[in-house]
Amino acid sequence: MQPRKIIIDTDPGQDDAVAILLALASPEEIEVLGLTCVAGNVPLDLTQKNARIICELAGKRDVKVFAGCDRPMGRALVTAEHVHGKSGLDGPDLPDPTMPLAEGHAVDFIIEQLREFAPGTVTLCPLGPLTNIATAFEKAPDIAGRVAKIVLMGGGYFEGGNITPTAEFNIYVDPQAADIVFKSGAPIVVMPLDVTHKALVTKERNDAFRALNTPVGIAVAQMTDFFERFDKEKYGSAGAPLHDPCVTAYLINPDLFTGRHINVEIETTSELTMGMTVADWWRVTDRPANATFMNTIDADGFFALLTERLARL
Ligand code: BDR
Numbered sequence: 130m131q132p133r134k135i136i137i138d139t140d141p142g143q144d145d146a147v148a149i150l151l152a153l154a155s156p157e158e159i160e161v162l163g164l165t166c167v168a169g170n171v172p173l174d175l176t177q178k179n180a181r182i183i184c185e186l187a188g189k190r191d192v193k194v195f196a197g198c199d200r201p202m203g204r205a206l207v208t209a210e211h212v213h214g215k216s217g218l219d220g221p222d223l224p225d226p227t228m229p230l231a232e233g234h235a236v237d238f239i240i241e242q243l244r245e246f247a248p249g250t251v252t253l254c255p256l257g258p259l260t261n262i263a264t265a266f267e268k269a270p271d272i273a274g275r276v277a278k279i280v281l282m283g284g285g286y287f288e289g290g291n292i293t294p295t296a297e298f299n300i301y302v303d304p305q306a307a308d309i310v311f312k313s314g315a316p317i318v319v320m321p322l323d324v325t326h327k328a329l330v331t332k333e334r335n336d337a338f339r340a341l342n343t344p345v346g347i348a349v350a351q352m353t354d355f356f357e358r359f360d361k362e363k364y365g366s367a368g369a370p371l372h373d374p375c376v377t378a379y380l381i382n383p384d385l386f387t388g389r390h391i392n393v394e395i396e397t398t399s400e401l402t403m404g405m406t407v408a409d410w411w412r413v414t415d416r417p418a419n420a421t422f423m424n425t426i427d428a429d430g431f432f433a434l435l436t437e438r439l440a441r442l
């Protein structure tokens with residue numbers, strides 16, 4: 130089978146970094162057309178730099194990395210240095226990148242690629258606020274119908290929110306953009322907090338990354354160690370959730386996850402619940418289903434896959 134063509138839209142972020150490394154380690158299943166960067170965990174100048182750092186760590190200097198939108202569509206940017214550190218990639222000591230940023234805007238790259246390849250062949254993988262994707266859909270209304278699938282990390286239903294009581298960070302940062310994407314008609318698979326809070330980096334799983342004893346394995350151990358410091362206190366759990374790699378793991382082995390095809394709408398007006406993913410899990414409305422909202426993960430299978438793939442880099 131041909132590898133699936135994907136664009137990773139990202140705001141690295143340690144967990145974004147691991148998601149990208151997993152994709153780059155899996156060329157049989159995944160062809161990364163490019164990384165499109167957005168402001169989120171940290172401002173755009175850092176997310177685009179961090180994306181290049183990760184490509185170089187993986188030994189993939191030829192991956193195209195584009196800078197995109199530097200602020201949400203209708204609100205001031207909210208960042209998450211309290212989780213990811215000042216650089217967004219605190220933990221390992223990685224060199225500044227020498228590979229250049231690709232020329233052009235991330236939004237134009239997304240539009241071009243969706244128009245260049247046959248309809249239904251390019252998958253979008255958003256790991257941050259949905260600003261770039263929604264801006265592309267607004268600028269080029271023909272492309273939403275050409276998207277094979279959008280597999281994104283964002284939202285939460287049973288777990289509530291992680292930046293407000295009701296909102297998950299990626300959706301909260303740009304609710305207008307999320308609203309556009311969820312209404313776009315493109316097939317959507319959501320990895321919400323309900324899944325990612327079950328993908329915990331325990332000490333044993335972190336040790337397994339470190340035991341790879343490669344630059345990638347050690348860096349991933351250090352990255353997941355770093356952001357655990359904040360999350361462990363917050364969740365009092367065995368380890369920090371590893372959010373974004375659930376997206377790229379799904380592309381490799383969707384059987385690791387289960388969920389429901391339901392209606393999901395985004396709260397864009399109430400300040401109290403801004404950015405909430407209003408998921409009709411129990412199908413109590415007759416609003417049409419627009420997303421497959423995941424709820425379970427085979428966490429042991431997920432970490433086994435991740436460790437095995439990272440060993441290839
Ligand atoms: C999401 O927010 C970011 O902090 C992470 O990178 C992830 O994409 C989790 O809420």
Ligand code: CA
Pocket residue numbers: 139140141142144145170256257373
């Ligand atoms: Ca992210």
